[in-house]
Amino acid sequence: MQQQDKVIRQFEDQIDLYTDLAGPESSVVPFLVTPYLFDWLKEHEAFLAERTPLKICEFGGGGGIVLQMIEEELGGQPLLVNAELVGQYGQRQISDSIRFVQTTILQAGLANDTFDVVIARNVLHHLIGANLRQTRQNQGHVFAELLRVTKPGGLILIQEQVNQRPWACTLLYHLSRLASRLKLRIESFEVTPNTVIAYMTRRQLEALAEASLPRAHWQASQYTRRSMPLRWRLTVLMSNNGDTLLALRKPQPAPASTARQP
Numbered sequence: 001m002q003q004q005d006k007v008i009r010q011f012e013d014q015i016d017l018y019t020d021l022a023g024p025e026s027s028v029v030p031f032l033v034t035p036y037l038f039d040w041l042k043e044h045e046a047f048l049a050e051r052t053p054l055k056i057c058e059f060g061g062g063g064g065i066v067l068q069m070i071e072e073e074l075g076g077q078p079l080l081v082n083a084e085l086v087g088q089y090g091q092r093q094i095s096d097s098i099r100f101v102q103t104t105i106l107q108a109g110l111a112n113d114t115f116d117v118v119i120a121r122n123v124l125h126h127l128i129g130a131n132l133r134q135t136r137q138n139q140g141h142v143f144a145e146l147l148r149v150t151k152p153g154g155l156i157l158i159q160e161q162v163n164q165r166p167w168a169c170t171l172l173y174h175l176s177r178l179a180s181r182l183k184l185r186i187e188s189f190e191v192t193p194n195t196v197i198a199y200m201t202r203r204q205l206e207a208l209a210e211a212s213l214p215r216a217h218w219q220a221s222q223y224t225r226r227s228m229p230l231r232w233r234l235t236v237l238m239s240n241n242g243d244t245l246l247a248l249r250k251p252q253p254a255p256a257s258t259a260r261q262p
Helices: 002-013 024-028 033-043 045-050 065-073 087-091 132-149 166-181 202-212 230-234
Strands: 055-059 079-084 098-102 115-121 150-163 218-225 241-249
Touching (some): 033 045, 033 065, 033 115, 055 065, 065 079, 065 098, 087 098, 115 132, 132 150, 132 166, 132 202, 150 166, 150 202, 202 218, 202 241
Parallel strands (some): 055 079, 055 115
Antiparallel strands (some): 218 241
């Protein structure tokens, strides 16, 4: 609970960053989930036709920026849910159509097989545990929870910032934890007493996904390298960051076998 409280305080401090459609977060962090979703739906017209209204849930949606993009593209057709850890964001939703639910991606408390599309965008590196091992367990558990709340045949989209150097992922975790303990604040490097991060490499992220869902059920795995500001490149640690998009499809249940008649 102590680690969760730290994450809540971090995002309360940064509420303006994650609720302004034209703010710095939207200009720095690429939106990979929305263009992929729109293209996928065009290629799978039957999916959209059979699931009206489309039920979409984003975990950690902040002010609802991504959900509003989806609403505008699909003409107000989907039912939208923002499952967000930080309660203050409930008062800052961009669209009145978004239903806000305060919960955690680790134990959502939502019913099984509820949503047609589930999204988690840059959430996993904030799932800090008491140590790095527990943090990785939290990150791995996400996939099982997202599969649980997704309907059979539904789509899971995960966009996650990754660092392609394993040693940098580990070092950044320990340095950010040390900075938090020392209550350091360096705004230019986004260091605050409440900021602890645990990046993964693309390969580590894919391994966690594959542990819950075989690759045969994956729709895509895409990597986009980020153009990092000079101050981050100079540190070397953040010079090789990018975003991985995973598109996973929950398997349909196998048809019941019919006993052979004598």
